[in-house]
Amino acid sequence: MPKPLPFPxxxxxxxxxxxxxxxxxxxxxxxxQIERLHGALEMVPHRLLYAMKANGHPQILRQIQTxxxxxxxxxxxxxxxxxxxxxxxxxxxxxxxxxxxxxxxFAHRQKVLLNIGELSRLEAYGKAYPGxxxxxxxxxxxGAGHHEHVITAGADSKFGIPVEFMPEIISxxxxxxxxxxxxxxxxxxxxxxxATLWDAVSVLLKQAAEFPDLEFVNLGGGLGVPYRPDxxxxxxxxxxxxxxxxxxxxxxxxxxxxxxxxxxFFVAEAGVLLATATTIKDNGDRCFVGVDSGMNHLVRPxxxxxxxxxxxxxxxxxxxxxxxxxxxxCETGDRFAKNREVAEIREGDWxxxxxxxxxxxxxxxxxxxxxLPAEVWVPEDNPAQFRxxxxxxxxxxxxxxxxxxxxxPSA
Ligand code: LLP
Numbered sequence: 420m421p422k423p424l425p426f427p428x429x430x431x432x433x434x435x436x437x438x439x440x441x442x443x444x445x446x447x448x449x450x451x452q453i454e455r456l457h458g459a460l461e462m463v464p465h466r467l468l469y470a471m472k473a474n475g476h477p478q479i480l481r482q483i484q485t486x487x488x489x490x491x492x493x494x495x496x497x498x499x500x501x502x503x504x505x506x507x508x509x510x511x512x513x514x515x516x517x518x519x520x521x522x523x524x525f526a527h528r529q530k531v532l533l534n535i536g537e538l539s540r541l542e543a544y545g546k547a548y549p550g551x552x553x554x555x556x557x558x559x560x561x562g563a564g565h566h567e568h569v570i571t572a573g574a575d576s577k578f579g580i581p582v583e584f585m586p587e588i589i590s591x592x593x594x595x596x597x598x599x600x601x602x603x604x605x606x607x608x609x610x611x612x613x614a615t616l617w618d619a620v621s622v623l624l625k626q627a628a629e630f631p632d633l634e635f636v637n638l639g640g641g642l643g644v645p646y647r648p649d650x651x652x653x654x655x656x657x658x659x660x661x662x663x664x665x666x667x668x669x670x671x672x673x674x675x676x677x678x679x680x681x682x683x684f685f686v687a688e689a690g691v692l693l694a695t696a697t698t699i700k701d702n703g704d705r706c707f708v709g710v711d712s713g714m715n716h717l718v719r720p721x722x723x724x725x726x727x728x729x730x731x732x733x734x735x736x737x738x739x740x741x742x743x744x745x746x747x748x749c750e751t752g753d754r755f756a757k758n759r760e761v762a763e764i765r766e767g768d769w770x771x772x773x774x775x776x777x778x779x780x781x782x783x784x785x786x787x788x789x790x791l792p793a794e795v796w797v798p799e800d801n802p803a804q805f806r807x808x809x810x811x812x813x814x815x816x817x818x819x820x821x822x823x824x825x826x827x828p829s830a
Contacts, residue, residue, distance in 0.1 A: 422773060425773070432803075433693060437793055439694050440694045440716055441693045441793045441811070442716075442779060442792050442793070443690065444476070444794065444797065447689075448689035450486070452688070463666045465678065467489070467680070468491045469685055471483075472497065473683055473776075474780060475500060476808060489512070492514070495515075495526070508529055511532075513534060514556060517537070527544075534637075535556065536580060538580055538588065541597075549597075553599060554602070555602055555603065556605070559606065559619040559622035560622065562576055566609070566723040571606060572604065573606075578605070598632070601636065604619055604623050605641065606639060609643045609644075617662055620666075633675050635675055638678065640681040642684040644683055644774060646727060653684075690779055692716065693772075694711055695770070696709070696764050696766055696768045697766065698766065699764065707742070709746075710744060710747070712792065714746055715746070717772065717775055720755050721753060729770055729772050730771045731764055731770060732771045737763030738762070741759065742756070791809075793810060794807070795807055795808065
């Protein structure tokens with residue numbers, strides 16, 4: 420059984436009035452996901468941040484901010500955007516990987532807390548700003564994720580300071596009088612089994628217990644969402660009943676808050692990518708459906724072999740048939756689905772590619788010099804009043820921009 424099609428009338432109206440390819444975001448889903456996580460953590464004094472790399476559209480950031488959720492920013496660009504959107508510096512944690520000296524000074528000047536994952540950077544920060552506040556990203560040596568590319572802890576991972584280096588960390592902190600406000604970990608994305616996360620959390624808590632003045636432990640992001648029809652949503656009730664009491668007890672004994680910083684969990688299911696089937700190529704043993712989008716708009720299937728449900732918005736009750744749904748980019752890997760049963764697709768049909776709110780548009784590119792999709796916002800109180808929040812770029816605009824920005828020797 421395919422996944423149910425969310426809000427088919429609204430999606431149809433968007434496709435008709437805005438055209439395709441278009442990302443559509445539902446405010447309602449984001450609100451619900453934030454509430455679900457708050458609810459599961461109600462027994463723990465906690466704070467939520469949003470990993471804005473999942474989708475940094477200002478409209479989404481606005482909703483995040485209204486919900487009282489802070490920001491995990493990983494680059495000067497993300498940091499600037501968050502501050503320009505009105506997040507206060509104390510609501511932002513800056514976790515740049517391989518942070519440069521310039522980035523370090525920049526973030527410090529913005530008065531945000533730096534989350535440092537390299538011993539040499541910690542040393543440099545201490546030298547530059549003795550007595551400053553700091554958060555440290557540890558590698559708890561337990562990692563997990565939906566694909567090896569997104570496992571961010573363990574021996575194979577470049578992230579965080581390995582937990583065995585705690586004596587060195589302490590010596591740098593002491594030498595420069597740095598005040599350790601938080602310990603952080605992020606072990607991976609789309610963690611299949613919350614028990615693995617818990618193994619890592621146990622390592623972190625053990626270290627955290629050694630710092631009496633610690634204000635928070637940040638357990639990272641990584642919570643999964645169901646992409647396939649047979650997957651069920653993460654059982655947050657079970658998660659809370661297994662780990663909530665321990666976290667609450669830790670928090671009470673050590674007077675620390677527990678932070679989480681999900682990206683995917685808040686926004687993935689809120690997004691749908693609408694595309695039009697432009698070409699049906701029935702090769703006998705294989706039927707290719709070409710669409711007006713591709714790996715430049717949604718790279719996850721190509722990059723990680725990720726599954727995204729694809730539904731026929733125009734012909735939802737058509738007989739199921741197997742298709743290879745492919746994009747318009749000049750690479751064979753540009754494939755959204757292989758041998759996938761979809762209700763019969765005709766040229767011109769609109770397809771809905773589900774659960775694309777996270778790591779869809781934020782990873783999109785102009786590859787093959789194709790323009791980016793439009794983006795549409797569906798407000799919760801009146802979904803029929805959807806509105807375009809990013810205009811579709813035309814090829815002429817894209818080329819115009821490239822020509823304007825190019826630095827060329829004069830002829
Ligand atoms: N915190 C840090 C420091 C992170 O690096 C990330 C994600 C998160 C939090 C949020 O993780 P989430 O809750 O979204 O799993 N492009 C990949 C995902 C890469 C995630 C990178 N870091 C994908 O499309 O699956």
